[in-house]
Amino acid sequence: MYAKEAINLIVENLPRAVADRDNKKAQENMSLASTLAGIANAQAGTVAGHAMAVALGGYLGIPHGIAVGLFLPHVLNLNGLTCPDKIAQITKMFGENVERINDLVKKCVEACHTFIKNTGLPVYLDKKIHENEIIKIAEDAFTKPAMRNNPAQLKLDDVVAIITNICLKM
Known part of the structure; x- marks a missing residue:
């Protein structure tokens, strides 16, 4: 509620x-x-997006709200199939019509990404991070309780891929 x-x-x-x-x-x-x-x-509690935001924000000095926004579309995508009812509710809150379950996660992620972008917040970081640093950030995220609270079970490779996707890797 x-x-x-x-x-x-x-x-x-x-x-x-x-x-x-x-x-x-x-x-x-x-x-x-x-x-x-x-x-x-x-x-x-919170989920993986917060754990990753704490790890990345601490490493790069990014405000927590900005970091959470960076991860939100990616976490919605990963959690989408695990909790489709919640994803449907979020998609509707973004004003999107949800007729087909197959389009649900994609629509939710796109609506969230567009909302963040249209608000003027970053959807990607203009930071160059070495791959070994990305792995350290991902490992740090797994030390946070929010990772255990996440609906979908994530692997280190999942988190590395998300962080790589939002950062410009050297």
Whole structure:
């Protein structure tokens, strides 16, 4: 319940809050969304995207929210087949029509990616990271409790591939 309301508030208000920093209502709604997301986090925990965001953010000094946004479409893609009902709800919150289950995960990932991009947030990092550093970041992510809370069981190779995908590798 808290997570759903937070997502709805974010989808509705983040673009307005970013476009017009004087939009007090959008700013207030984003504060409420943050609070609700925090409650959901405290009740249910987080998943792999947060674990990877903590590891990458700590390594590169990236703000946590930016790092989570970088990983979100990738984690939705990996978790999509494990929890299709939740992915369908998220896809609908992005305003997408979900008629065919086969298109569900793809639509959700595309809608999330487009939303992040249209908000002006990065979808990729313009950072060059050596492959051995990517592996260290991925290994660090696996030390975080959120990795064990993830619906899909991820392997180190999955996390390395995601980090490689969002970073420019040397």
